[in-house]
Amino acid sequence: MIQYFSMMLVAVGLYGLLSQKNLVKLIISLNIAEIGVNLFIVSIGYVEGGAAPILSSVSDNSSLLFVDPLPQALVLTSIVIGVGVTALALSLIVSVSKSRNTIDITELSSGGGDSE
Amino acid sequence: MKRIISALIALLFFFMIVTALNSDSSDSMGIPRYGEVKLSERVSAKYIEKSVNGNEDEINFGVTVDAETGSANMVTSIVVNYRSFDTLGEVTVLFISATGVGLLLGGGRKRIGSVISVSPVVKTASRVIAPLLMVLGIYVFAHGHLTPGGGFPGGAIIAAGFLLLVVVDDEKRASKGLKILEGTMGLLYVFIGIAGLLISGSFLSNFLPTGVVGELFSAGIIPVVYSIIGLKVGAELSGIVDDFISEGGDEV
Numbered sequence: 001m002i003q004y005f006s007m008m009l010v011a012v013g014l015y016g017l018l019s020q021k022n023l024v025k026l027i028i029s030l031n032i033a034e035i036g037v038n039l040f041i042v043s044i045g046y047v048e049g050g051a052a053p054i055l056s057s058v059s060d061n062s063s064l065l066f067v068d069p070l071p072q073a074l075v076l077t078s079i080v081i082g083v084g085v086t087a088l089a090l091s092l093i094v095s096v097s098k099s100r101n102t103i104d105i106t107e108l109s110s111g112g113g114d115s116e
Numbered sequence: 117m118k119r120i121i122s123a124l125i126a127l128l129f130f131f132m133i134v135t136a137l138n139s140d141s142s143d144s145m146g147i148p149r150y151g152e153v154k155l156s157e158r159v160s161a162k163y164i165e166k167s168v169n170g171n172e173d174e175i176n177f178g179v180t181v182d183a184e185t186g187s188a189n190m191v192t193s194i195v196v197n198y199r200s201f202d203t204l205g206e207v208t209v210l211f212i213s214a215t216g217v218g219l220l221l222g223g224g225r226k227r228i229g230s231v232i233s234v235s236p237v238v239k240t241a242s243r244v245i246a247p248l249l250m251v252l253g254i255y256v257f258a259h260g261h262l263t264p265g266g267g268f269p270g271g272a273i274i275a276a277g278f279l280l281l282v283v284v285d286d287e288k289r290a291s292k293g294l295k296i297l298e299g300t301m302g303l304l305y306v307f308i309g310i311a312g313l314l315i316s317g318s319f320l321s322n323f324l325p326t327g328v329v330g331e332l333f334s335a336g337i338i339p340v341v342y343s344i345i346g347l348k349v350g351a352e353l354s355g356i357v358d359d360f361i362s363e364g365g366d367e368v
Contacts, residue, residue, distance in 0.1 A: 003137055003150055011130040018122035048151035053164065053190040054264065055329060060177035062165050068153060070160040073194040077206045080268055084213030087356050091217040
């Protein structure tokens with residue numbers, strides 16, 4: 001179920017990337033798709049009845065059933081890189097809107113907006 | 117028209133994926149069914165048992181001494197021990213991205229004023245809350261090998277504290293020391309890697325004794341590396357916030 005839901009999020013993000021014209025909305029679509037992919041990768045490592053992969057006073061033995069920690073570690077990397085991409089893209093949008101006074105991609109490609 | 121075509125493409129993608137998920141995955145090809153994963157077939161089983169180097173003993177919380185990574189949190193043991201080289205690359209990506217943001221937006225010394233008026237009650241309260249948030253961030257990254265969390269969430273919490281200060285205070289700017297802290301921490305991470313190379317023969321290997329699993333002072337270099345990452349990420353994200361609130365122009 002969660003796998004279908006995460007893929008639905010990716011499809012929503014894909015729809016946004018294809019149909020939107022506002023640059024900020026494109027970034028939002030990219031982030032939605034990214035969340036879907038991250039959820040999907042974590043769900044691949046789920047083991048029925050498994051505990052969170054942390055040894056504690058509750059689950060104190062390595063022979064107990066745990067979920068797969070490797071996808072979680074990879075998703076941690078993916079989230080951080082997503083933050084970097086989003087920050088850089090937003091700063092590009094800020095500088096584009098400063099120089100062209102528009103963030104609509106059709107106006108940008110047709111040379112519209114007030115170029116200084 | 118454009119929207120309909122986009123929706124069709126997105127739906128097509130969704131049905132392709134659903135078909136792939138429902139297809140037979142009894143052999144090693146394809147995506148395993150949700151929840152029916154056999155960990156013993158995956159490399160993760162070795163990470164859980166801390167037996168990558170062939171140690172077959174069970175790991176017991178609070179009992180086992182000198183286990184392979186010594187980290188109670190298995191995700192942490194992967195992120196900053198088994199696959200620490202990946203994390204070094206990840207930190208580099210974040211550093212380059214923060215530098216790019218600074219290059220595109222920074223250079224302005226004057227900051228953008230708040231558009232909303234903040235009441236004195238909120239101002240005073242956030243001066244109390246922001247240091248507490250930063251302490252929470254330090255707690256999260258210092259306990260990264262025991263509890264959920266670690267350097268990246270801890271750094272993000274620290275940056276959230278800075279963001280709170282920036283939102284309520286019109287004059288608040290990041291100090292120049294943040295950039296120095298950020299660079300120094302990145303350099304320290306590489307130095308720890310080189311120390312591992314010199315002492316035990318592989319880059320970023322865990323050369324300190326790992327202690328008892330589950331104690332605060334355990335897991336060798338993992339808490340050290342995670343504290344470095346936490347400070348670095350906190351400084352970097354605060355720097356990004358600072359770049360976004362600065363405008364062009366040279367007025368002080």
